[in-house]
Amino acid sequence: MTEQQVIDITREALFVILECALPLLLISLIVGLVISIFQTITSIQEQTLTFVPKIISIFLGLMLLGSWIANNITTYISQLWGDFNIYIGNT
DSSP, rough: OOHHHHHHHEEEEEEHHHHHHHEEEEEEEEHHHHHHHHHHHHHHOOGGGHHHHHHOOOOOHHHHHHHHHHHHHHHHHHHHHHHHHHHHHHH
C-alpha cells in the first residue's frame, strides 16, 4: 500500500463522515438558533429549553435521513473492501 493510497482512503473516509454528519448538525444548529431567538424575544433564560427540541429534531432527522446515511456508509465500505486486493497487491 502506497502513501498516496492511504491518503486517498483517509480523505474519502473524512468526506463520508462529513457528508453523513452535516445534515444532522445543520438541523441541530437551525433548531438551536430558532430556540435562542425565541428565548431572546420572550426573555426566557431556561438553559434546558433547547435540549428537548434538539433531541426531537435530531431523532426526526435520523428517521428521514437514516437510510441515506446508511447507504452512503455501506457504499464506502463496499468500495473499500472491493479494492482490498489492490491494497494488498501493492506491498
